[in-house]
Amino acid sequence: MHPKVAISSDFFSSVLKLPKAQQEKAVKFMELFRQDPTSPGINYESIQAARDKNLRSVRIDQAYRAIVLAPERGDVYILLWADKHDDAYEWACNKVLKINPENGVLQVLESQYIDEAEQLRQADRQAQAGLFVDIRDRHLIRLGVPEELLPLVRQIQMPADVDALKIKLPDEAYEALAMIADGVSLEEVLSVYDVSLQHEPAQIDTNDFASALDNPDSKRLFLLASDDEALQAMLDAPLEKWRVFLHPLQRKLVFRDWNGPVRVLGGAGTGKTVVAMHRAKWLAEQTLQDRDTRILFTTFTKNLAVDIEQNLKHICAPEVLRKIEVINLDAWVKRFMDKQGYPIKFTFFNDQKKRQIWDNALVLKPDEPDLSESFFHEEWEKVIQPQNVNSLEDYFKARRVGRGIQLNRALRKAVWPVFENYRLGLNDAGLKEAEDAYRDTLSLIQTKSIKLPYTSILVDEAQDFGQNAFKLIRQMVNERQNDLFIVGDAHQRIYGSKVVLGQCGIKIIGRSYKLRINYRTTEQIRLAAVAILEGIAFDDLDNGIDKQIGYRSLMSGELPLVQCFGNSQEEAQFILESLHALSPDDQAKACISVRRHVDIDRYKSVLTDAGFPFYQVDQNTLDDYHHPGVRLATMHRVKGLEFDTMYVAGVNDGVLPLTILNSDDPTIIREHEQRERSLLYVAITRAKRFCSISGFGTLSIFIRS
Incomplete structure (x- = not known):
């Protein structure tokens, strides 16, 4: 043998x-x-x-x-x-x-910590009650704690003390204990590791490697x-361990059949997209029998779709990759409607014409009530479009929860002509907003009973999709085994608005999971990023609250460097000097990320004048690792990417949050600030090892607070 x-x-x-x-x-x-x-x-x-x-x-x-x-x-x-x-x-x-005698996992232990635990055992110091006093030794071992290291666990008194175990225990043991210490229920932790306390495990041979x-x-x-x-x-790619080594919960989500839609949540760096990619690979290999059927992998933006397709090439054989279609939803809708004979021109490619149509419509706004132009834009985005309001009768019935200005029936009738005229203007110009395009595509599929070739659809960055997008996605694949796999994180919502999957016909009850271990950033960077979002409630994509309880990183490193310079030249000089201290290979693993395109242009000039190589990553380019030089990208563009070193620059008052909002609606103001905080959170969590956060003049309130 x-x-x-x-x-x-x-x-x-x-x-x-x-x-x-x-x-x-x-x-x-x-x-x-x-x-x-x-x-x-x-x-x-x-x-x-x-x-x-x-x-x-x-x-x-x-x-x-x-x-x-x-x-x-x-x-x-x-x-x-x-x-x-x-x-x-x-x-x-x-x-x-050692082979764990309760769960059969092969573990690597450090001799020095075995000796430390033995000293505690002999001193009988482990006997005092501690944080995990209610969990029996055998059950701790079943969760991954090596029997030899039990005294180290028994001496832990407070949740904050658990961090001391990070370097002493196998990862799976530390993760389980950290989750319990953070307030995750023992039942949920046991579920993550498929551990039962009611049934005795099969006898484990600790010599059977x-x-x-x-x-x-x-x-x-x-x-x-x-x-x-x-x-x-x-x-x-030896550093890209995500290609092969998956966490037990990630494996549990990937390698099995599901009897309906699955939703996976998780903070930045927890591997949601990695899970979705491995899931797509598994589905293409295991479930596709008909040559005419495919797996659809969709996401919110074009550049994210390009990044995902590039990464799938690293884990999928060519014949498997051919079975997986990767495309952002807007591009899919345009392609589909064009083929059906209904060509679409999106408004986001025609901003000037869209503004002109709004100007024409706003001529009809009533003298009373005296409403700002921003009110009409916000009413359209928050009420009219999400609820598919197409007539005055629809508007009378529409819910306006959270809108700052109350409108009775008479006032709704007074303002309706503005919305009616705006829609007519779009139609006359042959333009579609994304919400209208989703709605029209859904209607066409239903009316013509169009059968699409997809057996499964995977959705990445689900937090940025709206109700109409998910209603369309639900229609694009039949309700069946393995039909929908949805991953997202409302803490990273930088485009869309709150969505409730259940209201879109997507039932996830009993098939909802949470990834909690950050594999990208150090714990110090993670804590700095999470602090930006402190005190804000985020949804779970299905009308619940998503709390970051148990969200941790397994790595430690330097604290992020936060600095405020006197002017932009001083900030740029610091970044240049810091970059010069890196090797050419490490420079290509660094990124300068800013909020505005004007700051991209400024740093392009700075780097060019200094003769320093750089590579701009924009909506039409991948991060080509063969290209030398520091990367340069907006905070929106770095979504889905990661770098050893991040320079989050220009974090100034008036830039974050960006002062483009002309609204007196407290709800709109709050949502705008929350998206801007999430954008900064996204930028910071791209850093794997080191993160510099800087500005000049006056730092953003997000940092000062």
Whole structure:
């Protein structure tokens, strides 16, 4: 029987830190190792000082070694680490690999923390009641806490103390305890990890490493070398672990059939889009039998659709990718209506003509009540369009909850001609607002009983879609198994308005999930971003409240650098000096992000004058990693992207929030400020390692507060 061979996530990370020549040798060794770990060309050496006697050293070259788990029983080989000889041995001496006796997961433990826990056990200090006193030892172990480290958990007294466990426990154990400490119910935490306290698990053989590697929860850390497609994905981009290593809850959402629509929420960096992409791949591979059927993956903007399609190419074979159609909804609607003989011209491509039509319509506004022009724009966007108001009778019945100015029946009749004339003006000009286009497309599909080729639709950035968009999406695929998979986060709503999926015919009861672990940013960056949104209530896309309880990052780093400069030149000079301190490779992993296009132009001039290379990422371009230089993009454009270093610049009073709003409606003002806060939150959470937040003159109230 052929040996079972696996490679750890940490091995790929360690190889990246090696010199280029040794990287190539390590990859060559890995190829030999995965083909035949018993090859005579591989010499396994015992590590005398290692606590785990299953660990072996193998030669990469004269000075570099790899560390391998090679148990005497089971014909299993796991490639764990690569480093200089002495550093590799030091790593091995501080590691112990254990199979959890309650859940069967293969875990990597640190010797020093095993010793620390043993000292607590001997001192009997773990006996005092602590934060997790109501959870039995066996149940903690079932949640991923190694039995050897239980005393470390038992000494925790306060929720804030849980952070000290981050570096001491396996990730799954820390995540579970952190969620409980943050107030997530034990029932929900157990559900995330598919753990039951009522039923006894099957007997676990703690020496059966082959079975442990087959455990789904072990696959967040270990990749079976027989998975050629996944291995190639890691070799192509070793840092892009999302391509292969998924969290247990992510795997649970991806690799199964669902009896109806699924909604997935999660803060920035929790991998919602990653889950949706893997879901699309799984559906295309497992559920499509008919050559004429396809999977549709849609999102809100064109550039996000382009980014998603590019990333799908990294995880999907060409024949699978051909089954997945990626397109933003507006583009899909235009293409569909054009083919049906109803060509559409959207108003957002004809802003000047749209303003002219509004000016003509506003001539009809009544003298009494004396309403501002902004009132009519807001009434149209908040009442007329979302509720499909097409007549005065419809307007009499329309709900106006949250609108600052009350209108009785007589006043509604007085203002109605403005809206009626605006719609007529659009029709005469052959223009459609997106809401009208969604509504017309839905009507056409229903009237003509048009059958679309989609068996499943995946929706990314769901928070930016409105009611009419979701009513259309519901009509585009039959109600069936695996029909809709919807991911979003209202905290990142920078375009649309609140939506209630249930009112669009999309029933998600019993199929709603929340991702809570941020894999992108450090905890320090996450906390700074979350502080921007403090005190604001956000919806869950279905008439509930989405709280960020249990939302955490597993990584630590520097605090974001917040600065206010005397003028724009000083701010630009700081950014230039900071960029010059980075290597060319790291410069290409940095981004300057600003609120306005005028600031893009300003920084283009600054970088050009300094002779500093840059690459502008706009609505029509991808982030081409082959192109040298710092990235330059608006805060809207960086949505869906990530960078090692972020310079969030020009965060000035009057810029965030942008003073373009001409309204005296407190609801509109509040919604505008909330969207602007969400935009800053989005920009900050693009940073993976370091974030600079700066302005000049007077900083934005969002930062000062």
